[in-house]
Amino acid sequence: EAGVTQFPSHSVIEKGQTVTLRCDPISGHDNLYWYRRVMGKEIKFLLHFVKESKQDESGMPNNRFLAERTGGTYSTLKVQPAELEDSGVYFCATGFYNEQFFGPGTRLTVL
């Protein structure tokens, strides 16, 4: 069974540019979560989808971040425009409240 995949693995962009991260969940998993780890700090929750609906987006830092999940399958997280403090590793996870399976993460560097 394929795991959670994320694309790209690394992205380097300049401040003010736009970046879109993608997450492909494990097949059949309705729950999809986005997290990020900034500057070696704790991993923080961003938002939670159940199928295509946003269940909880309380962790989204501001309106520069937009997450979508088309048809309840893959999800994208767009940052527009990117700022320096957005640098970090963005993780996607799918599963259930007592077991979430994480992707390898996308390392975003904003210069």
Place this chain on the structure above:
Amino acid sequence: GDSVTQMEGPVTLSEEAFLTINCTYTATGYPSLFWYVQYPGEGLQLLLKATKADDKGSNKGFEATYRKETTSFHLEKGSVQVSDSAVYFCALTIYSSASKIIFGSGTRLSIRP
């Protein structure tokens, strides 16, 4: 609010040493507790979990016991190996809180041969 506090690293040990990484939590509900591990160049993996008080989670020689009286979930291993070098994250979820995972800040462990 709900939170997880774990010992700061980095932690450096010699091979075959005993390992303890301390973790305490604050939770308003009844949390499930986890240890996740991130090996160099890889994603997060679930190492072990415990869903109720006094449960012991174990995997790959690592153990952690859910202690409600001390709100702790310390990670232990009797004899570490070089391959255990990684970043370890203590974490919790509370079913009533939309299932998000709350993580500690991570502890980097380095094992020298």
